[in-house]
Amino acid sequence: MTYNPKPIDTSKIEIPESLEELTEKIAEHIHDVWACKRIAEGWSYGPARNDEDKKHPDLVHYSELTESEKDYDRATAIETIKAIIALGYGIKKK
Secondary structure, three states, rough: OOOOOOOOOOOOOOOHHHHHHHHHHHHHHHHHHHHHHHOOOEEEEEEOHHHHHHHHHHOOOHHOOOOOOOOOOOHHHHHHHHHHHHHHOOOOOO
């Protein structure tokens, strides 16, 4: 069987400026969830990735990541927010 992904069409969704802070918070959360999983699997910080020794250079606080690594997490956050909006849900701060 061939996998044929069908993501929600978010191509026409614009994220309002009011959600920029939320985007960054979700990106940081995504990084922290990933880091918790890695640490639970026995990974720790290392200056270079080494799968055999379970070392990873991105096991640092989100603020210490390179911009390209932050952009990876931001892209996931942005697509998540866009999908929520595309599905007809609203996002508001309490």
